[in-house]
Amino acid sequence: MIRRRVSLILPIRKARKTGMKKFDYKIQVDKDIYNYRGKVDSFYNLSHQLSDLFYLINKFRIKIPKILIIGTGDNLLKIILNEKYGFGAQSLDIDPCLKPDYVGSVDDLGTVLKQKYDIIVCAHVLEHLPFDYFNKSLNQIRKFSNYSLIYLPKAQLQFFTEIGILPLWKKRFKISLPLFFKKHKFDGEHYWEIGTKGYAVTIIMNFIKGHFYILKDYNSPYWLYSYNFILKSKKN
Incomplete structure (x- = not known):
């Protein structure tokens, strides 16, 4: 299965009282990985x-939404929103090679952003940072958005089967089991x-509920690897 990955450079952080370890800048995904437009996932x-x-x-x-896309990726979403719908969406990424509108990290948006957005899209980005940064990143997204889309990876065993009487009728069944016993x-x-072990959906939801109202959440029916949240920001 090919994952839609987002390029990140992890920032050097000084160890905090919470025990967070500092780590070096590293580009996790080369920009050429995004030259695969047309892939199913x-x-x-x-x-x-x-x-x-x-x-x-x-x-x-929302008549003319101000949209920020965190994680430039293949840039298709921004192109469609701007060229087809004329929204003027902007992008933010830690990798300047992807030519985002803003170069910065999701856990420190305040250093680069000067305005609040109607909607922030953050798809498959937060898992690229240690979980210690998850709550802080959520808070940053909340501060700079009224609504948000946050998509995260969900590890699970997947089984598919089909039954039917061709060509009259066919039914496809999907069975998925979380890997709660496996340490990532x-x-x-x-x-x-x-x-995976220690990262149950309920645990992730509790963190999210500290900053947002969950309007919808769902496991993508066609790409079970993605668990998606539609959120409304809570006020300070």
Whole structure:
């Protein structure tokens, strides 16, 4: 399975009283990884982002939404929003090679952003930082958005089967089991994933609820690896 990955450079941090360790700048994903437009999982991820964006735009009657995309990726979402819909969406990424509008990290948005956005899209980004930065990153997204889309990876065993009487009727079944017994090990990109030991969906939700109201949450039916949240920011 090909993952839609987001390029990140991890910042050097001084150890805090909480015991956070400092770590060096490292580009996790080369920019050339994004030269795969047309891949199925990329299409599903993009289609969900567009669908969820317009759910928020229509539900809350946002006429000309100010949108920030955290994690430039292949840039398709920004291109579609700007060239097809004329929204003027902006992007932020830690890797200047991807040519984002802002170069910065999701856990420290205040150093580069000067305005608040109607919607922030942060798809498959937060898992690229150690979990110690998760709560801080959520708080930063909340401060600079009214609504947010946050997509995270969900590790699970997946089984598919089909039954039917062709060509009259066919039914496809999906079974997924979380890997709660498996401890996730840093693979060069992901520090953690939902569904692995210590990162149950309920634990992740509790962190999210500290900063947002969860309007919707769902496991992508066509790309089970992605668990998606549609959020409304809580006030200070």
